[in-house]
Amino acid sequence: MRLAIAEINLQALAHNLAQVRQFAPDSKIMAVLKANAYGHGLVKIAQHLNAADAFAVARIDEALALRAGGLTKPIVLLEGFFHQDDLPILLANNFQTIIHDENQLVALEQAQLDAPISCWLKINTGMHRLGIAATQFEDFYQRLLATPNAKNEINLMTHFSCADDVSDTKTAEQISLFDSLVATKQQAHCLANSAGIIAWPAGHGDWVRPGLMLYGVSPMLNCTGAQHDLKPVMRLTTKVIAIRDVAAGQCVGYGGRWHSAKATKLAVVAMGYGDGYPRHAKHGTPVVIGNKRYGIAGNVSMDMISVDIGDNSDNIKVGDEVVMWGPELPVEEIALCATTIPYELLCNITPRVSYEYLT
Numbered sequence: 001m002r003l004a005i006a007e008i009n010l011q012a013l014a015h016n017l018a019q020v021r022q023f024a025p026d027s028k029i030m031a032v033l034k035a036n037a038y039g040h041g042l043v044k045i046a047q048h049l050n051a052a053d054a055f056a057v058a059r060i061d062e063a064l065a066l067r068a069g070g071l072t073k074p075i076v077l078l079e080g081f082f083h084q085d086d087l088p089i090l091l092a093n094n095f096q097t098i099i100h101d102e103n104q105l106v107a108l109e110q111a112q113l114d115a116p117i118s119c120w121l122k123i124n125t126g127m128h129r130l131g132i133a134a135t136q137f138e139d140f141y142q143r144l145l146a147t148p149n150a151k152n153e154i155n156l157m158t159h160f161s162c163a164d165d166v167s168d169t170k171t172a173e174q175i176s177l178f179d180s181l182v183a184t185k186q187q188a189h190c191l192a193n194s195a196g197i198i199a200w201p202a203g204h205g206d207w208v209r210p211g212l213m214l215y216g217v218s219p220m221l222n223c224t225g226a227q228h229d230l231k232p233v234m235r236l237t238t239k240v241i242a243i244r245d246v247a248a249g250q251c252v253g254y255g256g257r258w259h260s261a262k263a264t265k266l267a268v269v270a271m272g273y274g275d276g277y278p279r280h281a282k283h284g285t286p287v288v289i290g291n292k293r294y295g296i297a298g299n300v301s302m303d304m305i306s307v308d309i310g311d312n313s314d315n316i317k318v319g320d321e322v323v324m325w326g327p328e329l330p331v332e333e334i335a336l337c338a339t340t341i342p343y344e345l346l347c348n349i350t351p352r353v354s355y356e357y358l359t
């Protein structure tokens with residue numbers, strides 16, 4: 001019997017991609033597949049995103065894994081290359097690179113390449129992580145046009161820092177700074193992540209870069225995917241492996257951090273931080289057993305979690321399925337209980353969990 005399972009619903013994935021098109025009908029889609037497609041399985045997910053126009057990843061190894069998996073779409077490296085020696089690999093595999101700083105530009109200018117590489121010039125408009133300053137833009141743009149190692153179509157990109165918060169004026173400022181810089185340049189413009197796609201239509205541009213929303217999860221503060229007609233792709237489940245009685249006052253789990261005020265029953269379930277479930281999920285974080293919610297009791301351990309099932313009037317048994325998150329229990333809600341974000345929970349699934357792809 002398999003215990004921890006991540007069911008991956010490929011119809012939900014296709015639905016979510018179609019939703020991206022609804023939100024941004026005039027933009028091409030660069031599907032973001034970094035970190036093992038946000039924990040959903042890199043190659044499998046890519047194989048079912050045929051309707052996307054390109055893929056984007058963070059690391060060259062992720063892009064190489066896509067090519068090894070037989071995927072032929074253009075692939076954009078969101079952080080660019082890390083050493084001049086990487087450039088022939090980019091060329092041989094048709095990878096497109098971000099150029100976000102002087103070192104990368106110099107490496108590209110000085111390389112001996114047989115053909116030009118397709119480049120995206122990344123401008124910092126307020127995220128202050130990667131990207132050239134607005135004042136450097138014209139100089140970088142002209143140098144990219146001048147080097148034979150860059151294709152003449154210089155695509156232009158920026159990234160939002162606060163797009164998940166519709167009340168924050170920062171995104172509008174980023175859009176107007178970007179627009180004012182690139183106004184006279186005809187090349188492709190690309191600004192929006194999932195939150196930008198959902199909440200900031202002025203930032204849709206020629207290309208959009210959805211990550212989280214493809215997986216059916218909301219990037220917006222205090223929202224779930226269902227509010228944007230997105231469908232969760234992952235359903236993380238496991239099984240009950242024991243039922244036990246606990247007397248009033250008995251401590252449960254490592255550190256004895258919780259005790260029940262009254263006599264109760266616990267279902268011990270085969271899931272823990274060794275599977276990627278967050279250790280910081282607080283006491284009472286919900287799970288679903290048989291269509292009903294119950295709260296976890298005490299600390300999450302590596303392989304197990306105890307769930308308070310009260311008097312067990314629902315007759316929960318060893319072997320019953322337990323849903324940790326999925327369509328019936330939003331991962332956004334579990335993230336709040338663990339004081340983190342859904343991105344982290346999805347990426348953290350470990351190899352101990354079996355994947356099942358549902359078509």
Ligand SMILES: *Cc1c(COP(=O)(O)O)cnc(C)c1O
Nearest residue numbers: 032078159193194209210211212
């Ligand atoms: C991860 C990433 C995205 C996708 O962000 P989501 O919030 O998951 O949609 C887009 N652009 C860049 C540069 C990224 O690093």
